[in-house]
Amino acid sequence: MKLNINNVFSKELPADSVLENERRQVYNACFSYASPKQTAKPTLLHVSPSMLKNLGLSSIDAKSKYFLNIFSGNQVLESTKPYAMCYGGHQFGNWAGQLGDGRAINLFEIKQNNNQWQVQLKGAGVTPYSRTADGLAVLRSSVREYLCSEAMFYLGVPTTRALSLSLSGDKVLRDVMYDGNPAYEKGAVVCRAAESFLRFGSYQIFASRQDNYTLKTLVDYTIKHHFTGLGTPSKDTYIQFFKTVSERTLNLIIHWQRVGFVHGVMNTDNMSILGLTIDYGPYGWLEGFDYGWTPNTTDRQHKRYRFGNQINIGLWNLLQLANAIYPLINEAEPLEAILNEYKTNFEIKSLAMMRSKLGLEMADKNDEKFILDLEDILHQTETDMTIFFRQISNFEKKKPSEGLKLIHDAFYAPSEVVGDIKKRWENWFNAYAERLQCETCLDKARKEKMNLVNPKYVLRNYMSQLAIDKADNGDYGLLDELFKMLQNPYSEQPEYNNWFAKRPDWARDKVGCSMLSCSS
Numbered sequence: 001m002k003l004n005i006n007n008v009f010s011k012e013l014p015a016d017s018v019l020e021n022e023r024r025q026v027y028n029a030c031f032s033y034a035s036p037k038q039t040a041k042p043t044l045l046h047v048s049p050s051m052l053k054n055l056g057l058s059s060i061d062a063k064s065k066y067f068l069n070i071f072s073g074n075q076v077l078e079s080t081k082p083y084a085m086c087y088g089g090h091q092f093g094n095w096a097g098q099l100g101d102g103r104a105i106n107l108f109e110i111k112q113n114n115n116q117w118q119v120q121l122k123g124a125g126v127t128p129y130s131r132t133a134d135g136l137a138v139l140r141s142s143v144r145e146y147l148c149s150e151a152m153f154y155l156g157v158p159t160t161r162a163l164s165l166s167l168s169g170d171k172v173l174r175d176v177m178y179d180g181n182p183a184y185e186k187g188a189v190v191c192r193a194a195e196s197f198l199r200f201g202s203y204q205i206f207a208s209r210q211d212n213y214t215l216k217t218l219v220d221y222t223i224k225h226h227f228t229g230l231g232t233p234s235k236d237t238y239i240q241f242f243k244t245v246s247e248r249t250l251n252l253i254i255h256w257q258r259v260g261f262v263h264g265v266m267n268t269d270n271m272s273i274l275g276l277t278i279d280y281g282p283y284g285w286l287e288g289f290d291y292g293w294t295p296n297t298t299d300r301q302h303k304r305y306r307f308g309n310q311i312n313i314g315l316w317n318l319l320q321l322a323n324a325i326y327p328l329i330n331e332a333e334p335l336e337a338i339l340n341e342y343k344t345n346f347e348i349k350s351l352a353m354m355r356s357k358l359g360l361e362m363a364d365k366n367d368e369k370f371i372l373d374l375e376d377i378l379h380q381t382e383t384d385m386t387i388f389f390r391q392i393s394n395f396e397k398k399k400p401s402e403g404l405k406l407i408h409d410a411f412y413a414p415s416e417v418v419g420d421i422k423k424r425w426e427n428w429f430n431a432y433a434e435r436l437q438c439e440t441c442l443d444k445a446r447k448e449k450m451n452l453v454n455p456k457y458v459l460r461n462y463m464s465q466l467a468i469d470k471a472d473n474g475d476y477g478l479l480d481e482l483f484k485m486l487q488n489p490y491s492e493q494p495e496y497n498n499w500f501a502k503r504p505d506w507a508r509d510k511v512g513c514s515m516l517s518c519s520s
Contacts (some may be wrong), residue, residue: 001057001061001064001066001067001070002056003055003056003057003077003108003110004056004110004111004112005077005079005080005108005109005110006109006110006111006116007080007108007109008109008116008225009030009031009106009109009118009196009221010031010081010083010106012221013030013031013217013218013221014028014029014030014214014217015029015030015031015032015033015083016029016031016032016033016086016128017029018032018128019033021033021034021035021126021127021128022128023126023128023129023130023131023132024128025098026086026098026100026128026129027209027211028211028213028214029086029214030085030086030202030214030217030218031083031084031085031086031106032083032084032086032100032127032128032129033081033082033083034082034083034084034101034105034125034126034127034128035076035082035105035125036073036074036076036082036105036107036121036124036125037073037124037125037126037135037136038073038074039072039073039074039168039169039170039187039189040168040169040170041167041168041169042068042069042072042073042074042166042167042168042169042189043068043166043167043169044062044067044068044071044072044164044165044166045165045166045167045188045471045476045479046146046164046165046476046479046480046483047059047062047163047164047165048150048161048162048163048164048483051150051161051162051163051164051193052163054112054113054115054117054161054193055110055112055117055119055163055193056110056112056113062164068166070107071121071163071164071166071189071191072121072124072166072168072189073105073121073124073125073189076107077107077108080107080108082105082106082107082108083105083106084100084101084102084104084105084106084127084128084129085100085101085104085106085197085198085202086098086100086101086129086202086205087099087100087101087199087201087202087204087205087269088100088201088204088205088208088269089199089200089201089204089205089267089268089269089270090201090204090267090268090269090317090320091267091269092267092298092299092302092304093304093316095208096267096269097208098129098205099129099201099269100127100128100129101120101127101129102127102129102130102131102133102135103122103123103124103125103127103130103133103134103135103136103137104120104121104122104124104127104197105120105121105124105125105127106118106119106120106197107119107120107121107191110193115195116195116196116225117193117194117195118193118194118195118196118197119163119191119192119193120191120192120193120197121189121190121191121192122137122142122145122189122190122191122192123135123136123137123138123141123142123168123187123188123189123190124136124189134172134173136168136170136172136187137172137187137188137189137190138172138174138185138186138187138188139167139185139186139187139188139468139471139472140176140185140465140468140472140512141188141281142165142188142189142190143165143188143464143467143468143471143479144280144283144464144468145162145190145192145280146162146164146165146190147459147464147467147479147482147483147486148280148283148459148464149161149162149192149277149280150162150483150486150487151458151459151486151489152261152277154486154487154488154489155255155259155455155458155489156255157252157255157256157259157261157277158248158251158252158255158274158275158276158277159276159277159278160192160193160194160197160272160276160277160278161192161193161194162190162191162192162193163191163192163193164190164191165188165189165190165191165479166188166189166190166191167186167187167188168186168187168188168189169187170187171184171185171186171187172184172185172186172187173185176511177297177511178297178298186472194272194274194276194278195226195274195276196222196225196226196272196273196274197272197278198218198222198226198272198273198274199268199269199270199271199272199273199278200268200269200271200273200317200320200321200324201267201268201269201271202218202273203215203218203219203273203321203324203325204268204320204321204324206218206324207323207324207325207326207327208324210327212327212328215324215325215327215328216233216328219233219238219241219325219328220233222241222273223237223241226273226274227241227244230244235328235329235330235331238325238328238329239329239334239335239338241325242318242321242322242325242335242338243338243341245273245275245318245321246318246338246339246341246342247275247345248274248275249271249275249314249317249318249342250311250314250342250345250346250349251275251349252272252275252276252277252314253310253311253314254346254349254350254353256277256310257307257310257311257350257353258353258356258357258453259285259455259458260285260286260289260307260385260386260458261277261283261284261285261458262283262284262285262286262293262294262295262305262306262307262310263277263283263305263310264281264282264283264284264294264295264296264299264305264516265279265281265282265296265298265299265305266305266310266313266314266317268317268320268321271314271317271321281296281516282295282296282297282298282299282515282516283295283516284461284514284515284516285385285386285458285459285460285461286307286385286386287382287384287385287412287460287502287503288382288383288384288385288412289375289378289379289383289384289385289388290307290379290382291306291307291308291309291375291379292306292307292308293306293307294306294307294515295461295514295515295516296515296516297515297516300515311346311350314342315339315342315343315346318338318339318342319339322335322336322338322339351367351368351371353453354371355367355371356449356450356453357389357450357453357454358371358374358392358432358450359393359436359439359441359446359447359449359450360435360436360439361439361440361441361449362438362439362440364435364438367435370431370432370435373428373431374428377421377424377425377428380421380424381411381412381413381416381417381421382411382412382413383407383410383411383412384410384411384412384502384503386454386455386456386458387407387409387410387500387501387502388407388410389450389454390451390454390455390456390500391406391407391409391410392406392407392432392450393446393447393450393451393454394406394447395429395432395433395436395443396443397432397433397436397437397443398433399433400426400429400430400432400433401426401429403425403426403428403429403432403433404417404422404425404426404429409502410502412502451490452490454490455489455490456489456490456491456492456493456500457485457486457488457489457493457496457499457500458486458489459482459486460503461503461507461512461513461514461516462503462504462507462510462513463482463499464482464512465507465510465512465513466478467479467482468512481496482499485499
């Protein structure tokens with residue numbers, strides 16, 4: 001097994017001078033050295049073929065004991081020094097101080113085909129940033145992260161990736177619902193990779209401590225390696241850096257809204273500086289279309305991170321990043337202009353995204369009202385978002401009366417679609433048919449385009465839970481089935497048609513199938 005190691009983060013940024021792996025506050029450093037915990041009996045459960053290739057590895061490599069040891073944390077690759085990253089963050093709107101990689105350990109960086117990959121293990125043991133936690137992960141949360149990060153990639157959503165999923169052979173104590181009933185579960189380790197795992201909180205921690213020297217060092221490093229087109233460091237470069245981060249963040253959240261994904265815990269320490277989906281905890285896909293839904297039990301009361309508020313939280317988080325890098329610019333006006341541009345661009349890009357979901361290529365002055373009317377009707381009775389948008393690609397503009405029949409299977413309670421609700425749907429489909437008359441695209445071509453932005457298959461929480469339950473009993477067949485299916489989410493794949501279905505009734509309130517805790 002040969003890897004093209006190209007460590008730049010740990011070579012160019014300041015390291016923690018304390019070498020002991022003890023929980024502590026870390027100052028004037030971007031990372032601390034920390035070695036993975038030796039596990040009892042590691043077992044490789046699954047590997048992503050595309051990520052093997054991205055890292056310059058083969059399927060033969062993945063079958064070796066050496067691969068298992070390296071990517072489960074049982075062995076450190078020669079001439080490398082694993083480390084955990086230092087960062088802070090706002091959690092649920094409140095400054096939490098130092099957070100850091102409490103259960104993630106970066107192994108090394110790889111350069112392959114001109115792409116840089118930072119490779120890390122999640123659930124590999126304690127680091128200086130673990131606070132009161134054990135730094136470990138369990139099978140259920142690891143299955144969810146492994147499947148979801150790869151599913152998001154194939155949906156076309158910017159994301160971190162996953163290389164492998166392994167059992168550790170250890171038992172890990174967890175209180176999944178925070179109700180005082182902890183239980184031992186199977187421990188697991190996910191190996192994940194990204195160009196960088198830097199997040200907003202990586203910069204906030206130094207600003208909060210007025211450590212402008214390390215702040216500047218980290219921002220300059222980030223621009224040098226990840227925003228190379230911006231040029232040499234200067235005030236104008238820092239402004240352009242923030243503008244690019246803002247644009248990437250907006251692009252990311254528009255993608256989330258397009259596929260009905262809710263992150264669930266958009267704290268600033270979970271916001272990638274590269275605009276990637278990062279840290280898959282209590283996430284979920286919409287079942288019924290609902291702007292008020294959050295998958296996070298911790299967020300149940302205030303619903304800060306609900307589906308319809310993600311774009312606003314993105315703006316709030318960008319404001320915190322602007323405050324963090326302000327000492328490098330000392331001028332508020334350009335940062336405020338970028339934040340205002342984010343608001344304007346969201347309205348424009350959100351409308352364009354919804355047009356694409358409805359197969360509308362031409363702009364019309366009444367489109368915003370037309371789409372708002374649709375969203376309002378979708379809230380009238382529980383309507384499955386994924387099925388609805390996939391099915392309306394079959395709509396024929398000359399047959400508006402058949403619209404309701406097309407989306408019948410999207411309703412969780414079809415018997416409720418009567419009276420005023422039924423009339424509103426009929427009126428909307430008539431308006432849709434009329435609106436499509438303005439388009440030059442034929443029904444068949446429109447369907448093909450709509451099916452490229454409206455997935456047929458997404459990783460619903462109940463699907464993950466079924467895979468978790470089977471995996472917990474030593475059956476990994478469903479894990480592999482879902483992994484394969486989710487590699488082609490926009491294709492019909494008739495062999496998987498049983499997964500193109502509404503959430504079953506038994507999953508409505510089942511733990512792991514509806515809302516999830518941060519330990520999920």
